[in-house]
Amino acid sequence: MKPLLLFDMDGTLIIQEKPPEYQGTKTHYGPYLSIKRQMKEIVIKHGVPSELVMPLDRMATIWNATRKYLEEHDYSDEEIKAVMAEINEPFMVEERADHEISVLIPDTIPGLEELRNLGYEMGLVTTASRESYDRISRGKTYCCFGEYFKHSITRDECHYIKPNPEPINRILNLYNRDDFVYIGDSDHDAYACNEAGGCFVLLNTRRYDEDTVRSFSPYAVIERLSKLSEILE
Numbered sequence: 058m059k060p061l062l063l064f065d066m067d068g069t070l071i072i073q074e075k076p077p078e079y080q081g082t083k084t085h086y087g088p089y090l091s092i093k094r095q096m097k098e099i100v101i102k103h104g105v106p107s108e109l110v111m112p113l114d115r116m117a118t119i120w121n122a123t124r125k126y127l128e129e130h131d132y133s134d135e136e137i138k139a140v141m142a143e144i145n146e147p148f149m150v151e152e153r154a155d156h157e158i159s160v161l162i163p164d165t166i167p168g169l170e171e172l173r174n175l176g177y178e179m180g181l182v183t184t185a186s187r188e189s190y191d192r193i194s195r196g197k198t199y200c201c202f203g204e205y206f207k208h209s210i211t212r213d214e215c216h217y218i219k220p221n222p223e224p225i226n227r228i229l230n231l232y233n234r235d236d237f238v239y240i241g242d243s244d245h246d247a248y249a250c251n252e253a254g255g256c257f258v259l260l261n262t263r264r265y266d267e268d269t270v271r272s273f274s275p276y277a278v279i280e281r282l283s284k285l286s287e288i289l290e
């Protein structure tokens with residue numbers, strides 16, 4: 058049986074016209090620094106220790122560390138929901154700004170079409186919000202790429218986001234499958250996939266250098282989605 062193919066969205070199917078530059082897995086892209094600062098200020102105000110969040114340098118790790126802290130320190134479900142909703146606001150501002158300047162990668166539709174014709178079942182797992190995913194994946198400017206996926210999982214359906222495996226585990230439940238390949242563009246995709254027991258293929262749109270790529274040991278590295286079928290077959 059062919060494995061289930063799970064795709065990341067940003068940087069994998071769509072991409073910012075001028076993507077931020079990465080050194081290793083880090084970027085010093087100005088808007089991201091400001092969003093992360095805002096997220097940290099909010100959670101510290103709600104009692105999350107600054108020594109816990111100040112060293113974190115990714116939005117996803119701030120998100121996950123905050124929820125974990127709140128859950129472990131007797132915050133009620135309502136309180137946790139309220140704090141997460143508050144840090145979701147700057148996150149949404151950045152997400153909308155990123156998507157304003159994001160375009161469909163030319164290889165996306167031909168690549169997905171070929172894989173569907175080969176008989177692969179496909180799904181989508183993104184850290185983006187449900188609102189953004191639905192708008193983009195159904196949009197004509199993005200050639201309605203959502204039609205290739207029977208199920209999708211966004212951060213709105215999850216407590217924890219990638220690099221935590223929860224989003225992948227949730228979609229595996231929807232398909233009732235456990236044999237899968239995850240295709241993504243970041244280290245967080247790799248970690249989430251490996252934790253969930255899948256096989257990771259890096260679509261190297263961030264142009265990670267060799268040492269960085271080696272550090273999260275992908276099964277394969279491709280430069281274009283249309284190369285995926287060759288590797289799988």
Ligand SMILES: [Mg+2]
Nearest residue numbers: 065067068242
């Ligand atoms: Mg991505």
